Amino acid sequence: MAVKVNEYYSLIQNNYLFVEIARRVDEYQKENPDANLIKMGIGDVTRPLAKSVVEAFKRAVDELGDADTFRGYGPEQGYDFLIEDVIENDYKPLGVELKNSEVFISDGAKCDTGNFQELFSKDNIIAVTDPVYPVYVDSNVMAGRSGKMGEDGFYENIVYLPATSENDFVPSLPSEKVDIIYLCYPNNPTGTTLTKEQLKEWVDYAHKNDALILFDAAYESFIKTPGIPHSIFEIEGAKDVAVEFRSYSKVAGFTGTRCAYCVVPEEVYVKDANGNKVQLNPLWNRRQSTKFNGVSYPVQRAAQAIYTPEGKKEIQENLDYYVKNAQVIRESLEKMGLKVYGGVDSPYIWFKTPNIDSWSFFDILLKEAHVVSTPGAGFGPSGEGYLRLTAFNTYENTVEAMDRISKLEF
Amino acid sequence: MAVKVNEYYSLIQNNYLFVEIARRVDEYQKENPDANLIKMGIGDVTRPLAKSVVEAFKRAVDELGDADTFRGYGPEQGYDFLIEDVIENDYKPLGVELKNSEVFISDGAKCDTGNFQELFSKDNIIAVTDPVYPVYVDSNVMAGRSGKMGEDGFYENIVYLPATSENDFVPSLPSEKVDIIYLCYPNNPTGTTLTKEQLKEWVDYAHKNDALILFDAAYESFIKTPGIPHSIFEIEGAKDVAVEFRSYSKVAGFTGTRCAYCVVPEEVYVKDANGNKVQLNPLWNRRQSTKFNGVSYPVQRAAQAIYTPEGKKEIQENLDYYVKNAQVIRESLEKMGLKVYGGVDSPYIWFKTPNIDSWSFFDILLKEAHVVSTPGAGFGPSGEGYLRLTAFNTYENTVEAMDRISKLEF
Numbered sequence: 001m002a003v004k005v006n007e008y009y010s011l012i013q014n015n016y017l018f019v020e021i022a023r024r025v026d027e028y029q030k031e032n033p034d035a036n037l038i039k040m041g042i043g044d045v046t047r048p049l050a051k052s053v054v055e056a057f058k059r060a061v062d063e064l065g066d067a068d069t070f071r072g073y074g075p076e077q078g079y080d081f082l083i084e085d086v087i088e089n090d091y092k093p094l095g096v097e098l099k100n101s102e103v104f105i106s107d108g109a110k111c112d113t114g115n116f117q118e119l120f121s122k123d124n125i126i127a128v129t130d131p132v133y134p135v136y137v138d139s140n141v142m143a144g145r146s147g148k149m150g151e152d153g154f155y156e157n158i159v160y161l162p163a164t165s166e167n168d169f170v171p172s173l174p175s176e177k178v179d180i181i182y183l184c185y186p187n188n189p190t191g192t193t194l195t196k197e198q199l200k201e202w203v204d205y206a207h208k209n210d211a212l213i214l215f216d217a218a219y220e221s222f223i224k225t226p227g228i229p230h231s232i233f234e235i236e237g238a239k240d241v242a243v244e245f246r247s248y249s250k251v252a253g254f255t256g257t258r259c260a261y262c263v264v265p266e267e268v269y270v271k272d273a274n275g276n277k278v279q280l281n282p283l284w285n286r287r288q289s290t291k292f293n294g295v296s297y298p299v300q301r302a303a304q305a306i307y308t309p310e311g312k313k314e315i316q317e318n319l320d321y322y323v324k325n326a327q328v329i330r331e332s333l334e335k336m337g338l339k340v341y342g343g344v345d346s347p348y349i350w351f352k353t354p355n356i357d358s359w360s361f362f363d364i365l366l367k368e369a370h371v372v373s374t375p376g377a378g379f380g381p382s383g384e385g386y387l388r389l390t391a392f393n394t395y396e397n398t399v400e401a402m403d404r405i406s407k408l409e410f
Numbered sequence: 411m412a413v414k415v416n417e418y419y420s421l422i423q424n425n426y427l428f429v430e431i432a433r434r435v436d437e438y439q440k441e442n443p444d445a446n447l448i449k450m451g452i453g454d455v456t457r458p459l460a461k462s463v464v465e466a467f468k469r470a471v472d473e474l475g476d477a478d479t480f481r482g483y484g485p486e487q488g489y490d491f492l493i494e495d496v497i498e499n500d501y502k503p504l505g506v507e508l509k510n511s512e513v514f515i516s517d518g519a520k521c522d523t524g525n526f527q528e529l530f531s532k533d534n535i536i537a538v539t540d541p542v543y544p545v546y547v548d549s550n551v552m553a554g555r556s557g558k559m560g561e562d563g564f565y566e567n568i569v570y571l572p573a574t575s576e577n578d579f580v581p582s583l584p585s586e587k588v589d590i591i592y593l594c595y596p597n598n599p600t601g602t603t604l605t606k607e608q609l610k611e612w613v614d615y616a617h618k619n620d621a622l623i624l625f626d627a628a629y630e631s632f633i634k635t636p637g638i639p640h641s642i643f644e645i646e647g648a649k650d651v652a653v654e655f656r657s658y659s660k661v662a663g664f665t666g667t668r669c670a671y672c673v674v675p676e677e678v679y680v681k682d683a684n685g686n687k688v689q690l691n692p693l694w695n696r697r698q699s700t701k702f703n704g705v706s707y708p709v710q711r712a713a714q715a716i717y718t719p720e721g722k723k724e725i726q727e728n729l730d731y732y733v734k735n736a737q738v739i740r741e742s743l744e745k746m747g748l749k750v751y752g753g754v755d756s757p758y759i760w761f762k763t764p765n766i767d768s769w770s771f772f773d774i775l776l777k778e779a780h781v782v783s784t785p786g787a788g789f790g791p792s793g794e795g796y797l798r799l800t801a802f803n804t805y806e807n808t809v810e811a812m813d814r815i816s817k818l819e820f
Contacts, residue, residue, distance in 0.1 A: 003620065004681060004683070006530055007682060012696065044482035047477065048480040049474045049480070051475065054472065058468045061708075064458060064459045064464070064666065064667065065459045066458050070457070070663075072665035072666045073452065073454045107703070108702075110701065114700060114702075118552070119415065120414060121416050121417060123414060124414050142528070142697070179414070255482035256483060256484055256704075258705070258706045270415045273417055290524060290552065291524030291525060291545070291549060292518075293518040293668065296666070
């Protein structure tokens with residue numbers, strides 16, 4: 001006898017994508033210490049925190065340094081001051097009404113989307129779009145909801161819904177029965193969006209098939225095109241069948257500060273083994289109360305600052321900055337004659353490699369242009385033949401990177 | 411068909427203990443808005459963050475507010491600057507050598523002890539001392555490693571090791587075979603400790619039985635008595651069979667700031683279904699890389715400040731303050747003729763109620779003395795007939811609370 005490992009961990013085939021990229025980059029940088037690498041791979045921001053965020057952050061730290069205003073454990077679900085600002089600013093303008101108890105503040109959308117599957121039994125069928133943010137798949141593989149990965153790069157028992165140039169990056173509804181569907185719009189990695197009509201088809205599918213949609217809206221702040229939904233709850237009936245994840249990482253440069261939230265409407269029910277309805281909201285509350293202890297108080301105050309008039313203005317300036325970068329990337333790639341997607345309502349630009357596989361083209365960009373990208377194949381089999389660039393570097397670096405790439409011969 | 415819930419969540423019988431206490435307290439406070447409640451229930455600190463912590467915290471926030479020093483995503487495992495200080499200050503003086511890759515910074519020991527069980531298959535036998543910090547049990551129940559809770563308050567399939575006045579709070583080694591043992595010393599909730607010799611019996615047991623010890627040392631900074639181990643790794647052979655959890659919550663008042671770490675030595679192996687050895691450290695690394703995104707950068711800088719000479723002095727003053735409170739509580743309870751345990755190398759005082767059950771005595775203290783305690787029964791069946799008080803309130807409140815309790819008739 002001995003301690004028995006979670007066997008499902010061994011099903012994971014590769015390193016977590018961004019860990020593997022970091023490994024290749026580190027190795028190259030070590031061998032070429034003088035190479036001036038420009039990182040446009042991982043979706044990590046570069047603009048500093050907004051002034052009003054910094055001020056609120058420090059004010060809250062001072063509160064913790066004073067016995068009269070010190071705070072210890074906060075609510076696992078987050079402070080009402082932040083939850084109320086979320087509801088008032090992120091949802092009310094969309095016509096979406098929420099209760100405080102439906103919003104859960106967390107330390108990241110990665111944590112939330114990774115942990116949420118815990119609420120479900122092992123024998124649910126998971127569907128993901130392909131390519132896809134790896135956390136949705138990996139967290140389900142680790143929980144035993146897949147079989148092995150085949151030679152085709154697909155895990156058994158997971159339903160993959162391809163999104164490629166062939167279907168204009170609008171994945172088809174599943175032809176088989178699925179239970180839980182991960183959707184991310186604006187999409188990571190393809191940078192594409194769905195219209196309200198297209199998203200409504202998913203909500204209708206969920207209603208018809210008793211399915212649940214886990215909707216990742218981490219990039220909604222980049223939406224500029226009118227009519228593109230910022231939240232799945234803008235779609236009629238979505239509150240019965242969807243959970244939404246959002247993050248301050250991209251909208252406010254919080255990738256290193258860590259704050260996010262998820263919305264679990266009271267209307268969402270799942271079923272127990274006897275077919276009885278079980279409300280989802282209290283289950284997530286239970287999970288968070290048992291295994292999480294809330295987000296750092298000063299971080300929640302920092303996040304709150306983005307909802308002030310000054311904060312809104314400041315973060316919009318940062319967003320505009322990245323949008324300009326996205327435009328530079330799009331236009332440069334198009335000039336090279338490449339097929340380019342995304343980058344309009346999204347910080348991600350997705351493009352077809354010039355008849356080279358993703359990882360090889362990643363290596364070419366790394367070694368010949370000293371630009372770090374993300375290979376499309378890292379996001380799933382349908383990402384093969386594509387590459388992702390992000391708009392999160394500085395404007396100067398973005399221009400420099402595109403100049404270097406433009407000079408490559410391929 | 412429908413989305414199928416994780417059935418194991420329904421096995422949890424009660425609200426998370428501290429949520430239930432908060433509910434009762436809120437209800438009482440609402441009905442009696444003028445009652446001046448003194449909270450000595452949840453183990454939450456009241457002293458403000460140390461000056462050097464506040465300064466380092468704010469300096470790091472300023473770094474994030476400047477484009478030249480901005481940082482985005484950090485390592486999921488934590489920054490080396492903090493890991494190296496942990497190794498140098500928390501372990502080297504104990505004669506324990508660690509590699510950077512063996513230390514994982516996190517946002518709380520509750521998160522770590524709650525999440526760690528994910529690495530193991532469902533069919534491991536879990537052992538806990540009784541009474542016990544509820545997170546160890548609840549997180550395993552939610553993962554399916556228990557049966558139902560019986561009328562006796564014990565979950566089926568979990569091995570409970572009683573620690574009561576009868577065995578002087580030194581639990582016996584399990585008589586049946588167990589795989590994973592949760593130990594917490596200085597103990598929460600009893601405030602008692604183990605000597606090196608007593609702890610060595612557990613390490614020897616783990617070696618003999620191929621078991622793993624998950625050792626929660628969240629309260630080690632309160633140890634004053636020479637010879638009491640601060641880390642399980644002070645015990646010969648422990649690095650092969652133990653993982654250790656620590657937290658900045660109590661030592662530096664980080665309950666609302668959120669920072670902790672766990673140590674997973676490279677020597678620890680578990681087994682796969684074929685009996686092959688699987689190294690534990692990379693599994694935890696995989697878990698954290700997939701479902702966690704690191705601790706807020708300013709929080710890690712804040713934690714680092716406690717290792718400076720000034721920081722060390724400041725946090726010691728706070729610890730001494732709480733130790734003085736613990737002494738007040740001990741002495742008052744003893745004067746009342748109650749049997750009192752803990753509170754010497756621990757911020758927790760555990761005492762026998764005067765022939766009343768835990769929750770009833772909790773209610774008496776709440777309603778008649780306006781003091782919030784924690785009922786021993788909330789920590790498990792062997793906690794029935796005991797109550798826990800914490801030394802974390804102010805000195806003035808602690809004196810006042812003990813004065814009020816002393817005047818009660820029971």
